[in-house]
Amino acid sequence: MSLLRAEEVSKRFSGLSALDAVSLTVAPGEIVGLIGPNGAGKTTLFNCLYGVLAPDGGRITFDGRDLAGLAVHRRARLGIGRTFQRIELFAGMTVRDHLLVAERARRGDGALWKDLCNRSRPTSDERARADATLGLLGLDDVADRPVESLSLGRGRLVELGRALMIEPRLLLLDEPSSGLDHRETDEMADVLDVVRRERGTAILLVEHDVAMVRRVTSRLYVLDFGQLIADGPTAEVVADARVRQAYLGDTV
């Protein structure tokens, strides 16, 4: 039984076919890679899965439920977390606040009257959970700094932490290692491993860094010009001649 299932998803942008009948599945607790050259349609697929864009055709189900017409925040509440290729942080908020606001949103608790009774300060339980995530990501030392002061690598970790706070069953990560150096990329891969092992979170990972893809993913889809050109176990796909030509440029 797969957790996420996309069937024949298509999307056109005024003449340009960004996605052409793309199908993929993600099972609970597995890390699946999605690779492809620039402009292949990876981010577009993510946006369709996430409800930011409405696909022109096809069906997307999560945990057996059809997602058609469901708003982004509802998909989040179903248990799909996400990070962004172009980093999206809340300007002016501290790292800890990023996690706390996500934790509050997970609890779905936004009643105005609680604000008015001054009942909406973070509880010790919420703080403990935020601290645990901070610890997991190694962000304790910057917890109270505003996000603007962080490096891009740390910023990506904050995004991941924020997504983790909603306890997703599926994480969509769009190039989490772009802009990171080797050490930071390794750290990111470590974190993803831990997340999958300890929380059983399934991950769909768009990634250009082949070393990272090889290390963390068990299966791989390859997208080129909006079409799936290969899929299967990571090692086999990476060895595939067509993939090497289309994407890896025969350098691996």
Added chain:
Amino acid sequence: MTDLVSYAIRGVPIGCVFALMAVGVVLTYKTSGVFNLAFGAQAFVSAAVYYETRVRHDWPIWLAFLVAVVALGPAIGYVLDRALFRHLRTAPPIARLVTSLGLLVAIPQMVQIWFGNSPAYNPLGIAPDPGRIFRWGEYALDANQVATILVTLLVVAALTVLFRFSALGLRMRAVVESPRMSELTAINADRVGSSAWMMSSFLAGLSGVLLAPLFAQVEANAFFTLLVAAVAAAAFGGLSSIPLTFAGGLALGVLQQVLAGYLPSDSVVSQGLRPALPFLVLFLLLLFWPPLRGIGRAADPLAGVDPPPPAPAATVRSSGMTTMTRVLAVATVAGFVLAALFWFDAFWLLLFTKGLIFGVIFLSITVLTGMGGQVSLSQAAFAGVGAFATGQLVENFGLPVLPTMFLGALVAAVVGAVLAIPALRLDGLYLTLATLAFALMWENVLVPQTWVSSGPLGVDVPRPLVGPVDFTDDRAFLLLCLVVLALVGLLVLLVKRGTTGRYLDALRGSELAAASIGVDRTRARITTFALSAGIAGLGGGLLASQVGRATPTDYVFFLGLFWVVMVVTLGDRSVQAAITAGMSFLLVPELLSRIDLGFLPEILNPADNPAAIASILFGLGALTYAKHPEGILELQTRRSIERVNTWGAALARRRSATVDASDGPDPAVANGPGGPR
């Protein structure tokens, strides 16, 4: 059939002007991303100059037209682009909106200063022989109408040539897609921007001069009201297609005249429907017109690389200083209240009370703009809803005044929530346009109804009487206002610090990311709108009660714009700033009226013209918003705190240096940057 055609023909000239205005609005929106709210004000400038030269100085038509439209129009556009909008191309949308709002507030007053306050009756058109009637069979148009149609045809031809046969049209489109991207490519965005602004401002001037003969007198407000029709036409074109925009303008003009012809002029429906048409059309388009869908969300691919905003003052000051400023603030407020109670005369007492009431009203802008990141042009309407609802409920049902004020606030909140329903679909700019449509509809259609306002003099709202306390006593009423202000301030503070406030912070930071953690944008937006409208309504009721009646003139549309400008200029992020703004709203004109600069001509002398000068000051003040979105107060606070911190550091260093010297030489410190040598 003949009737229909003749009504339709009558609608063509006005439709032409709507179309010209709409095209002007779209041009700058497409090329510089600025939705120019000041477009109507620019039209007014040219209309006034044309009137001054043509009527008051009896210049020939061609000369007056040359000066007022051909020269002045583009010149204004050039200046606006060079001085302001060119630098805002990569600023957040709200900064551009606030800038044009500031101009909308400042420009008409500047013109008025030059133009004089005496009414300008019977404006002339551009036709040499205005009395002449052109007839085709049973259809007739007067000379000005024919001239309008001819001029429009000329402009259309010129525009078509420009877009078809020049590279400019193509470049303009590239600039719209991504200003940053086209900065990186060879396209000279500056040149495209300034030609668009010059063209647009020319159209503004032209439509101003063409419109003037429709009115009994040249007066700024009429132009804003008509701008809504132009905005509706622009919305019809999806804010991007110029031919569709043009068609929309024309259609609206025709539709309006046809409706006017067919609906019996004395029925309630037609009295309500006719003036409401442009607003209704705009509203419906915003809600249902597919080309508008999703436009607001199309992000600049290179957006988000702006430098981070400066840290709020509160975070850079030490806790000792925080305590000190708090004590000082409490002392100041207490001092003022005591002075008001025991020392102020009746005049200052009233003024001070009014300042408190405006503090309440302005907190509604703190909620909506500062916390919610939305610009509303209907705050005056919300205040009016609160005031008139209070008045009608008290008058018709004999309810006690004080609780009814809160009921009035509730009515306003409901109206605000209903208005926010477009938020289900609309983003920033469109929401602002929806508030514009609502505000003008409220003022022009609903307020004149007797069930709303009981006529132009308004409806009585007595002072409250609670048990033994009679608030007709001005000092008692002052205390009441103070309590209400404190309560509302506390409410805003709690919401700001609470979950709602943090959701709003997240939404302002990134709507997409906020949705990705499950924050419901629609719900947050409806909450802020309802809360803001409710607060404004409460303030409106209080104001009515202070004056003794709710009068339409106290809640006119334009005041609401001025309020927004005032609050964002001084600071929309904090409760203190809103209260300061409320006080300044009354005190600044009052102080200005005491500055007697007798050597200036009467019209420039603050003592003679305080309100206009205050409008100009704050309107121009709003132009600083793009640079300092935190507001002047916050900016100055931060600067002075930083200064104090530097002094403190210097002092500490000197002290440690003297201590070190007495303890014997310590090379590490002595050679440090702060060391004595």
